Amino acid sequence: MSGADEDVTPxxxxxxxxxxxxxxxxxxREIPGVHDTGGGLSRALDAVRDRAPGGRRHLGRGVKAEVGERQTAISIxxxxxxGAVVPEVVWHVRENVISSVERITGLEVVEVNVAVNDVHLPDDESFISEALRVA
Known part of the structure; x- marks a missing residue:
């Protein structure tokens, strides 16, 4: 007898x-046109934490997941x-998130809800750096 089910340990x-x-x-974040995930306040707080000694980037900022036994739903x-074309960026984000999560976890992704909350402008970096220096 052979088959994949026979090789699985209960x-x-x-x-x-x-x-x-x-x-x-x-x-x-791998998708061109995505600057970051999360809202303004969470990004600002994480920027402070990232600069602290031993601080590291919070990979899950701005992402929520409901995980069941076989399926998951994700919000980002x-x-x-x-200058990014938002519908194209969002489409690529959905495709990459679904592919990555299904490949790595084995869960079926039933939906990926995306909220585009901000656009990153070149002047934003200098504003954040100044705010961190003052704080």
Whole structure:
């Protein structure tokens, strides 16, 4: 007898929400035209944390996931680059998030909701740097 089912050891596997959140966040940031994920306040707080000694980037910022036994639904808040074509960027984000999450976790992604909350302008970096210097 042969078959894939015979090679599987009985038991339950669970995938934590945080894994889906991190994978989705990384996949979204890989897309050209995506500046970052998350809202303005969370990005500002993370910028302070990133500059602190031992600080590291929060990969799941702006990403939420509802994970079931076999399926997941994901919501992502995006900041796009100035000049990016938003519908194209969002389409590529959805495709990459679905592909990455399904490949890495084995979960079926039933939906990816994307909210584009901001556009990154070249002057934004100098504003954030000045705010961090004053704080």
């Amino acid at each position: 038991g339950k596997t669970t995938i934590a929400d945080v894994i889906v959140v991190k994978v989705a966040g990384m996949a979204a 808040d995006l900041v796009v680059e100035q």
